Amino acid sequence: MRIEISDEEREFRAEARDWLEAHVPKVHRRAYVRQHDTEWQRTLYDGGWAGINWPKEHGGRGLPPDQLLIWYEECARVHAPHWGCMATALMHAGPTLIVRGTEEQRAYHLPRILKGESVWCQGWSEPGAGSDLASLTTRGDIDGDHLVVNGSKIWTSSGHLADWQELLIRTDQNATKQKGISWVICDMHSPGIEVRAIPTMSGPFDSHFAQVFYNDVRIPLTNVVGGLNNGWDVAAATLGFERGTGFIPEQLHQVEVLEDLIKLALERHKRSGYSHLDEGDIMYRLATLRAEFAAIRALTYQSISRDRNGTPGSESSMIRLYFSETLQRLTRVAIDVLGPRMMELSDDRGWTYGYLRAFPATIAAGTSDIQRNIIGERILGLPRGPKPQ
Amino acid sequence: MIHLQPTPDQEEAAEAVASFLQAEMPIERLRPRGRELPLIRHRDQAKWAEMGALGFFGLGLEEDLGGVGLGVVEETLAFREFGRYLVAPRVLGSVLGARVAARAGRADLVEGILAGTVPVGLLLTLEDEPGTAYLVDGADAEWALTWNAGGAGLVDTAKLSDIEARESIDSTLEFAHVRLPASEPEIWVTADVDPIPRRGDLLCAAMLVGLSEGTRDDSVEFAKMRKQFNQPIGSFQAVKHRCADMATRAAAAWAQILFAVLAEKERTEDVVFQVTAAKLIATDTAIRNAQANIQNHGATGFTSEVEAHHFLKRSHLLDQVGTNQRRLRDRLLEQPAPPA
Ligand SMILES: Cc1cc2nc3c(=O)[nH]c(=O)nc-3n(C[C@H](O)[C@H](O)[C@H](O)COP(=O)(O)OP(=O)(O)OC[C@H]3O[C@@H](n4cnc5c(N)ncnc54)[C@H](O)[C@@H]3O)c2cc1C
Numbered sequence: 001m002r003i004e005i006s007d008e009e010r011e012f013r014a015e016a017r018d019w020l021e022a023h024v025p026k027v028h029r030r031a032y033v034r035q036h037d038t039e040w041q042r043t044l045y046d047g048g049w050a051g052i053n054w055p056k057e058h059g060g061r062g063l064p065p066d067q068l069l070i071w072y073e074e075c076a077r078v079h080a081p082h083w084g085c086m087a088t089a090l091m092h093a094g095p096t097l098i099v100r101g102t103e104e105q106r107a108y109h110l111p112r113i114l115k116g117e118s119v120w121c122q123g124w125s126e127p128g129a130g131s132d133l134a135s136l137t138t139r140g141d142i143d144g145d146h147l148v149v150n151g152s153k154i155w156t157s158s159g160h161l162a163d164w165q166e167l168l169i170r171t172d173q174n175a176t177k178q179k180g181i182s183w184v185i186c187d188m189h190s191p192g193i194e195v196r197a198i199p200t201m202s203g204p205f206d207s208h209f210a211q212v213f214y215n216d217v218r219i220p221l222t223n224v225v226g227g228l229n230n231g232w233d234v235a236a237a238t239l240g241f242e243r244g245t246g247f248i249p250e251q252l253h254q255v256e257v258l259e260d261l262i263k264l265a266l267e268r269h270k271r272s273g274y275s276h277l278d279e280g281d282i283m284y285r286l287a288t289l290r291a292e293f294a295a296i297r298a299l300t301y302q303s304i305s306r307d308r309n310g311t312p313g314s315e316s317s318m319i320r321l322y323f324s325e326t327l328q329r330l331t332r333v334a335i336d337v338l339g340p341r342m343m344e345l346s347d348d349r350g351w352t353y354g355y356l357r358a359f360p361a362t363i364a365a366g367t368s369d370i371q372r373n374i375i376g377e378r379i380l381g382l383p384r385g386p387k388p389q
Numbered sequence: 390m391i392h393l394q395p396t397p398d399q400e401e402a403a404e405a406v407a408s409f410l411q412a413e414m415p416i417e418r419l420r421p422r423g424r425e426l427p428l429i430r431h432r433d434q435a436k437w438a439e440m441g442a443l444g445f446f447g448l449g450l451e452e453d454l455g456g457v458g459l460g461v462v463e464e465t466l467a468f469r470e471f472g473r474y475l476v477a478p479r480v481l482g483s484v485l486g487a488r489v490a491a492r493a494g495r496a497d498l499v500e501g502i503l504a505g506t507v508p509v510g511l512l513l514t515l516e517d518e519p520g521t522a523y524l525v526d527g528a529d530a531e532w533a534l535t536w537n538a539g540g541a542g543l544v545d546t547a548k549l550s551d552i553e554a555r556e557s558i559d560s561t562l563e564f565a566h567v568r569l570p571a572s573e574p575e576i577w578v579t580a581d582v583d584p585i586p587r588r589g590d591l592l593c594a595a596m597l598v599g600l601s602e603g604t605r606d607d608s609v610e611f612a613k614m615r616k617q618f619n620q621p622i623g624s625f626q627a628v629k630h631r632c633a634d635m636a637t638r639a640a641a642a643w644a645q646i647l648f649a650v651l652a653e654k655e656r657t658e659d660v661v662f663q664v665t666a667a668k669l670i671a672t673d674t675a676i677r678n679a680q681a682n683i684q685n686h687g688a689t690g691f692t693s694e695v696e697a698h699h700f701l702k703r704s705h706l707l708d709q710v711g712t713n714q715r716r717l718r719d720r721l722l723e724q725p726a727p728p729a
Pocket of ligand 1: 121122125129130131132154158209363367369370373616622626627685689
C-alpha cells in the first residue's frame with residue numbers, strides 16, 4: 001500500500017499528454033466508422049503509440065500495466081478517439097496471436113493490426129449459443145489442408161466492416177462440448193461468407209453488429225490458432241485480455257461523461273423551476289454516481305496491482321457488473337435531467353444516444369446475470385447452477 | 390365498500406377495442422419489413438378512420454356532444470389496450486382533442502376528430518426553450534393538443550412556425566421542432582370547467598400500464614421459449630424473478646389506476662392525489678419493465694428487429710406527455726395524505 005510515482009511515470013505522462021494534445025482530432029468523429037477508427041490507429045502507429053502494452057518483439061512498446069493506465073487516463077482527459085471497430089484486433093486478436101499464434105500468423109497479422117490496416121471481428125455467439133457459448137454448432141470439417149465451415153454467427157460487432165474474424169467452430173463432433181472447438185482466423189472476404197448488418201435500438205442507422213453466414217467457406221488449416229480442438233482454452237486466453245484491462249478506457253471515459261452531466265444538471269437547474277426536493281433527487285443520484293465511479297477506479301487500480309505478475313482473476317466479473325449497472329444509472333439521470341428533449345435523437349454524442357447505447361453493457365461480454373453466477377460460484381464458492389462459460 | 394373490479398358492462402368496450410387491435414393492428418405491424426430500415430413512421434394512420442367509425446375516440450364523451458356516452462372507466466380501460474398494442478400516441482390527441490372541442494362549443498370540429506378524419510397531433514412544450522415545442526405525429530394534423538395544469542387546448546397547426554423535422558428515438562413518430570404562436574391557443578378549456586389535464590394524466594397512466602403488461606407478457610413468452618444450457622431461460626431464477634417483479638409492479642400499477650379512475654368518476658376529495666400516484670407509479674413501472682424486458686431478451690433485445698425497444702421509447706414519451714415524473718413527485722408530496 002503506497003503511492004509511489006516514479007520519475008519515469010511522470011515523464012511518461014508528460015510525453016503522452018504532449019503528444020495527445022498535438023494529435024487528437026479537434027472535431028469529434030463518430031466511432032465505428034471504419035475510416036475514422038483506422039486513421040486514428042495509423043496516427044497512433046506513426047507516433048509510436050500503437051500497441052503500447054504489446055511486447056517489443058511484436059511491434060509494441062512493452063509497457064507495464066501502470067503505464068498503460070496512465071496512457072488511458074491521458075486519452076480520456078482529451079477525449080481521444082475510442083478503438084471503435086479496431087477493438088477486437090487490438091484487445092482480442094492481437095494479444096491472442098502473441099501468446100498462442102504461430103510465427104507466420106504473427107508476422108502477417110500483427111503489423112497490419114498495429115498500422116490500422118486490418119479490422120477484426122469476433123465470431124463466437126450464435127443464434128442458439130449466447131450465454132451457453134460452449135453449445136456452439138457452426139462446424140468445420142477437414143478437407144485436405146483446409147477446414148470447410150458451415151453455420152452462422154450472430155451479434156458480430158463490426159462484422160460488416162471487418163477483414164478478419166476470430167472464429168470459434170466445432171471441429172470434433174464427437175468430443176464433449178468444450179473439447180471439440182477450434183479458434184481459427186477467418187478471412188471475411190472468403191467466398192461463401194454472407195454478412196447481414198443488424199439494426200439496433202440506438203438509432204435507425206446504427207448497425208453496430210451483424211449476422212454472418214458460412215456456406216462451405218474454406219479456411220486453411222494453418223489458420224488454426226493454438227492447435228486443433230484446443231479452441232476453448234485459447235478463447236479463455238482471449239477473454240483474459242478483455243477482462244483484464246479491456247474495459248478501462250470505457251470506464252475512464254464515463255467518468256468524463258459524468259462530470260459533463262453534473263455541469264449540465266447545474267446549468268439546467270437555474271431555469272427549470274423544479275422544487276428543491278426534486279433537485280435533491282437528481283443531486284443525490286449524481287453524488288452517488290461520483291462516489292461509485294471513484295470506487296470503479298479504485299477497483300481497477302487494485303486489480304492492476306494484484307495482477308502485476310499474472311492474469312486477472314474472476315474479480316473482473318465484479319468490476320464488469322458494477323461498472324455496467326452504474327453506467328446505466330448514469331445515463332438514466334441524464335434522461336431525467338433532459339425532460340422532453342430526451343425524445344430527440346440529435347447526434348451520436350447526445351445523452352439520449354448514450355442512454356440507449358448503455359443497454360448492452362449488461363448483455364454483451366457475458367450478461368450481468370452470468371456475471372452474478374460467476375461471482376457466486378467462483379468467488380463465493382456457492383453451489384453451482386447450470387454451468388456458465 | 391370500495392369495489393375495485395370493473396363490471397362486465399364496463400369491460401365490454403375495452404374488449405371490443407382489444408379484439409380490433411389484435412386483428413387489425415397486431416404489435417408485429419411495427420417490425421421493419423424485409424430490408425426496409427426501421428423507420429416506420431405513422432403506420433397507424435391508415436386505421437384511424439376505421440377506429441373513429443367504431444367510436445374508439447368518443448367512448449367517454451357524452452352522447453349529446455357526439456360521443457358514445459360511456460364514462461371515464463370505459464375510456465381508461467380502452468387506453469390500457471391502446472398502450473398494450475403500442476397505438477400511436479396521437480390517440481390522446483383524438484380523444485382529448487374531441488373533449489376540448491366539445492367543451493369549447495366547437496361542434497363543427499368534434500365530429501371530424503371523433504371520426505378520425507381530422508387528426509390531432511400532440512405538443513410537448515420545451516421549458517428550456519420558451520415558446521417552442523415538439524410536435525408529435527402532427528405532420529398532417531390541422532390541430533395539435535396541448536395541456537398544462539391550468540387547462541387544455543387545441544392549437545391551429547397553421548399558426549405554428551419554424552417547423553423543422555427532427556429525428557426521434559421513437560422511429561414510429563413523426564417528430565418536429567416548432568415555434569408556438571405568440572397568442573394563447575384559440576381553443577382552450579380551463580381545468581375548472583373540465584379537469585382535462587388530470588384526465589390526460591390518467592389516460593397516459595393507463596397506456597403506461599398497458600405497456601408494462603405488454604413487456605411482462607413478451608418476457609414471459611420469450612423466457613418459456615428461449616433455451617440456453619438446455620433449459621428454458623425462465624427456469625433460471627435471475628430471469629424468473631425479473632419476470633415476477635415485472636408482473637408484480639404491473640399489478641400494483643393497475644390496481645392504483647383503478648382506484649384513481651374511481652376517484653375521478655366519483656370526484657372524491659383525494660382525486661388529485663390518486664391520479665398523481667397513478668401516473669407516477671405507472672411511468673416508473675413501464676420504464677423498469679421495458680428495461681427488464683430488454684435484458685431478458687439478451688442481444689436480441691438491443692436490436693430494432695423485435696418490439697422491446699418500442700416499449701421503452703413509448704414509455705419515455707408518455708412520461709413526458711402531460712405531467713412528467715419529476716413534476717408528479719413534487720405534486721404528490723404537496724397533496725394532503727388521502728383520507729382513510
Ligand atoms: C452490443 C453487443 C455486441 C456484441 N458483440 C459480440 C461480438 O462481437 N461477438 C460475439 O461473438 N458476440 C457478441 N455479442 C453477443 C454476446 O456475447 C451475447 O449477447 C451474450 O453472451 C448473451 O447471449 P444472448 O444474447 O444469446 O442471450 P441469452 O444467453 O439467450 O440470454 C437471455 C437472458 O437469459 C439470461 N440467462 C441466460 N443463461 C442464464 C443463466 N445460466 N443464469 C441466469 N440467467 C441466464 C441472460 O442473462 C439474459 O437475460 C454482443 C452482444 C451485444 C449486445
